[in-house]
Amino acid sequence: MENIIVFCETRNGELCDVSLELVTKARLLAEELGCKVDAIVIGKEVSSLSKTLFEYGINRVFCADDERLSEYLTLPYTRIVTSVVAEQHPQIFLAGATNVGRDLAPRVAAELQCGLTADCTELRIGECEDTAGVKHENILLQIRPNFVGNQLTTIVSTSSRPQMATMREGVVSKQRVDNPVAGEIITINTQSLLTEEDFAVSILKREVEARKSNLKGAKVVVAGGYGVGSRENFELLYRLAELLHGEVGSTRAAVDAGYCDHSTMIGQTGVTVRPKLYIAVGISGQVQHTVGMEKSGTIISINRDPEAPINKIADYVIVGDARECVTHLIDQLSK
Amino acid sequence: MTKIKIALLIKQVIDTRISEGWAPGADGTVDRNALPAIINPEDLHALEQTLRLKEQLGGNAEIVAISMGPQRAAEALRECIWRGADDAVLISDRKVAGADTLATSYALALAIKKVGASLIFAGRQTIDGDTAHVGPQVAQALGIPQITYAEEVALEGDSLVVKRRLDDGFEVVKSPLKALITVGSSAAKCRFCNAKRMLRSRKAEIKTWSAADLDGDLSRFGLAGSPTQVLYSEPIVTESKGGVVLTSSIEDIATLVAELRSNHTIE
Ligand SMILES: Cc1cc2nc3c(=O)[nH]c(=O)nc-3n(C[C@H](O)[C@H](O)[C@H](O)COP(=O)(O)OP(=O)(O)OC[C@H]3O[C@@H](n4cnc5c(N)ncnc54)[C@H](O)[C@@H]3O)c2cc1C
Numbered sequence: 001m002e003n004i005i006v007f008c009e010t011r012n013g014e015l016c017d018v019s020l021e022l023v024t025k026a027r028l029l030a031e032e033l034g035c036k037v038d039a040i041v042i043g044k045e046v047s048s049l050s051k052t053l054f055e056y057g058i059n060r061v062f063c064a065d066d067e068r069l070s071e072y073l074t075l076p077y078t079r080i081v082t083s084v085v086a087e088q089h090p091q092i093f094l095a096g097a098t099n100v101g102r103d104l105a106p107r108v109a110a111e112l113q114c115g116l117t118a119d120c121t122e123l124r125i126g127e128c129e130d131t132a133g134v135k136h137e138n139i140l141l142q143i144r145p146n147f148v149g150n151q152l153t154t155i156v157s158t159s160s161r162p163q164m165a166t167m168r169e170g171v172v173s174k175q176r177v178d179n180p181v182a183g184e185i186i187t188i189n190t191q192s193l194l195t196e197e198d199f200a201v202s203i204l205k206r207e208v209e210a211r212k213s214n215l216k217g218a219k220v221v222v223a224g225g226y227g228v229g230s231r232e233n234f235e236l237l238y239r240l241a242e243l244l245h246g247e248v249g250s251t252r253a254a255v256d257a258g259y260c261d262h263s264t265m266i267g268q269t270g271v272t273v274r275p276k277l278y279i280a281v282g283i284s285g286q287v288q289h290t291v292g293m294e295k296s297g298t299i300i301s302i303n304r305d306p307e308a309p310i311n312k313i314a315d316y317v318i319v320g321d322a323r324e325c326v327t328h329l330i331d332q333l334s335k
Numbered sequence: 336m337t338k339i340k341i342a343l344l345i346k347q348v349i350d351t352r353i354s355e356g357w358a359p360g361a362d363g364t365v366d367r368n369a370l371p372a373i374i375n376p377e378d379l380h381a382l383e384q385t386l387r388l389k390e391q392l393g394g395n396a397e398i399v400a401i402s403m404g405p406q407r408a409a410e411a412l413r414e415c416i417w418r419g420a421d422d423a424v425l426i427s428d429r430k431v432a433g434a435d436t437l438a439t440s441y442a443l444a445l446a447i448k449k450v451g452a453s454l455i456f457a458g459r460q461t462i463d464g465d466t467a468h469v470g471p472q473v474a475q476a477l478g479i480p481q482i483t484y485a486e487e488v489a490l491e492g493d494s495l496v497v498k499r500r501l502d503d504g505f506e507v508v509k510s511p512l513k514a515l516i517t518v519g520s521s522a523a524k525c526r527f528c529n530a531k532r533m534l535r536s537r538k539a540e541i542k543t544w545s546a547a548d549l550d551g552d553l554s555r556f557g558l559a560g561s562p563t564q565v566l567y568s569e570p571i572v573t574e575s576k577g578g579v580v581l582t583s584s585i586e587d588i589a590t591l592v593a594e595l596r597s598n599h600t601i602e
Contacts, residue, residue: 011503071506074471074481099501103483106468110437110475115562118466128566131558141566151568160562201480201510204496209504220601244601262520269465277600287571298600300591301578312575316591320583328588333601 002091004030005062005162007081008039008053009072009100015041015049018096020174022167023056025123026094027177032125033138035091038062040084042077044070050185057177059184062088066190068199071206072100075198078107080188085112090162092140094123097166105166115157116164117142119268121171121291122152130158140165145268145287150309152287170216170272171291212263213247220246221275223266223293226253227282227303228322234259236326237281243333249273251289254282267292282322285310302326339396339512341385342452343420344443344473345378347404347411348463374411377458379418379525381518384488385456386419386526391490397421399450403431403442409541417536418528424450430546433558436464440472442556445549447477455515459484470517480514486522 004026008019019039026037036059041049043065050061064080081104085093093108095101097119109116122143129135140163142155157163215221222241224234234254241248249266250259266273267289278296283289285301285308293299294313301314302325311317318325349370382400389396400415402408403426412423424446431442447455455477460467467483474481486505487498495514499506500521510516546556554560581587595601 074483078475099484102467103471103481106436106466106471107475107481109468110440110472113437113562115435115437115564116468117563118468131564146568151570153568154566155563156566157562158564201482201508201514203506203508205507207504207506211503277595298595299578306580309573311578312573314578315576316579316581318581318583318588318591325583325588328583328585329592331585332589332592 002089002161003036003038003059004033004092004094005038005040005085005088005090006058007093007095007101007104008041008049009096009098010041010043010046010049013043013045015052016096016098017174018098018101018167018169020052020056021169021172022094022096023053023058024175025167025172026092027057029092029123029125029140033091036060038088038090040064040081042066042069042080047185047187050183054183055176055180056174057180060186061183062186062188064188064190066194069190071203072103073199073201073203074103074107075200076190076194077104078111079194079198080190081108082111083193084188085162093162093164095166097168101166105164109164112160112162114160114162114164116166117144117155117157118166120144120165120167121268123165123167128156128158130156134158139163145291150287168268168272170274212261215247215249215264215266215271215273218247218273218275220244220277220279221249221266221273221293221296222246222279222281223249223251223283224254224259224281224322225251225283225289226257227284228254228259229282231259233323233326236323236330240279240326240330240333243330244277246275246277249293251283280310280314281326283310284308285313339392339454340450340452341388341396341398342447342450342455343378343382343385343398343400343415344455344457344469345382345400345402345411345415346375346458346461347372347402347408348375348461349373351462372407372411374414375458375461375463377460377518377520379458380520380522381456381458381516382415382418382420383523383525384485384516384518387523388488388490399424399452401443401446401450402426403434403439403446406543409543412541413536413539416539417533418525419532422542423539424542424544426544426546426549428545429557430553431557433561434556435561435563436466436468436472437562438555438557438560440469440476441551441560442546442549443469444473444476445551446544447473449544449549453513455479457515457517459517459519467517470515474515477515480510481517482508482510482514483517484519485516486519488516
């Protein structure tokens with residue numbers, strides 16, 4: 001039976017959340033397909049991570065333990081992943097839409113001549129008809145916001161295997177299985193597989209910078225859009241967020257207008273958040289933004305347009321000017 | 336020292352960054368013709384890096400901008416020339432249309448080989464696709480290393496030292512001169528050029544190559560060479576949650592704050 005393979009990313013010797021989220025998602029897909037989920041882990045002393053992977057329902061772990069691979073390097077990682085996939089013929093291959101996954105997956109896809117969909121927000125199993133009118137069953141439906149406009153697009157790769165997709169962090173919640181079974185660990189012989197050429201690029205230095213904010217894990221998010229109107233008005237959002245012990249987020253239009261920093265952007269190309277309270281100020285609610293916040297608890301929309309699409313998913317809609325409403329909120333909360 | 340040929344991959348995209356004046360219709364689609372066409376923003380950051388590298392090489396480099404697209408994409412290539420590129424090639428042919436990223440990279444890689452470039456620059460991703468696939472896939476097709484998310488590129492002897500911007504910080508890597516580099520928006524903006532150069536390049540000739548000129552496997556171009564298929568796009572119809580509608584009056588906002596406090600949404 002052809003399985004699903006998930007590329008599991010590690011950072012500082014730990015499995016990344018996005019990988020465990022993907023494994024959880026893959027398990028659900030595998031149940032429908034009646035197959036199993038295997039994982040590939042690459043790095044230094046990574047075999048010890050297998051235990052965690054078994055707790056998440058992984059069947060077999062393909063393990064490449066090699067000191068030289070403690071940090072991600074495109075060429076050797078590509079060679080390892082490609083060789084496992086070429087040997088195992090999985091029907092589906094998944095990786096996180098992270099710096100690493102977005103560097104690795106396209107290279108692997110090109111190597112194997114497979115279709116790849118980036119940044120999926122949903123994956124499902126279904127049937128479809130290809131361009132030649134041939135029906136296919138048990139196909140991976142790869143869903144992501146459309147390139148332009150307020151639409152969701154479903155993409156399939158019927159002619160190439162594996163069907164490949166990257167998925168954004170935070171779209172599904174990671175979950176252990178109830179009765180984990182220890183699976184199999186398969187060691188990859190990197191000494192014989194990798195060549196000197198694979199190490200043509202070397203890392204001279206790597207520096208982790210302290211996060212400016214904890215947007216991803218924030219309980220309260222005050223997000224501003226183009227309708228906030230200025231950088232100065234954005235300062236008010238910071239005041240409001242401070243009063244609520246929350247963080248400030250934004251939309252791409254607000255970032256493009258120069259109101260705030262790119263790191264605050266929420267949505268398809270930004271951060272995915274799930275706070276208890278989300279206050280959207282001057283945000284219209286295009287799908288590329290809402291995929292990053294729709295799972296929030298309580299949503300408040302402040303917008304002068306009563307018909308703004310975001311109002312539909314809001315629990316409270318304040319129709320009015322951004323500056324005025326935020327000022328009132330600050331006044332009330334300071335009391 | 337022999338001249339280094341640098342290829343710069345660019346794409347003409349519609350400017351979806353302008354948020355006023357266009358809104359998707361009820362069916363969720365956007366009238367693309369109503370939007371201006373521009374060079375994909377990160378491709379301009381990549382162009383700036385090629386210009387800086389050429390300076391570091393004492394001018395001993397030739398920058399060839401390459402794009403694939405409809406005829407009107409020639410405008411974008413002409414802009415590359417007035418901004419400092421030396422030459423430009425447009426791949427334009429019905430046979431390459433409808434390509435996904437794999438088929439696109441195949442065609443671009445063939446064009447790069449034909450141009451004879453050994454070092455390739457591209458934007459990290461486009462604003463209309465956002466996939467960031469094309470850079471790595473071209474690198475794979477050419478069998479050379481890739482360095483993604485570059486912020487600064489410096490020449491050191493016969494190597495490149497590249498600072499990469501990452502989610503959680505940065506990384507500095509050393510790479511051979513035969514590589515593909517994708518540049519992100521954290522890199523320096525593209526310089527302006529002088530008016531004289533702009534006028535001179537108004538008539539600059541843009542070479543146009545067809546699929547046949549690329550001398551490749553025809554089944555790997557365009558729609559035929561694209562393993563991914565867009566099944567359908569659906570407008571997002573959300574039913575209204577029926578949220579409470581308030582005005583911006585002090586009274587309404589005071590009531591809201593009281594309610595959020597009483598149901599412990601806020602402390
Ligand atoms: C490939 C791709 C990826 C994208 N990725 C993302 C992403 O990750 N995140 C993201 O956010 N966007 C993303 N976008 C952009 C997205 O499509 C929208 O353009 C963007 O989210 C709109 O931002 P906005 O709501 O701030 O601006 P607009 O859509 O311009 O909305 C402004 C809103 O403010 C209201 N307003 C105006 N003035 C006032 C005022 N004085 N007081 C109160 N309200 C006011 C208006 O009624 C309107 O509803 C992406 C687009 C593409 C094509």
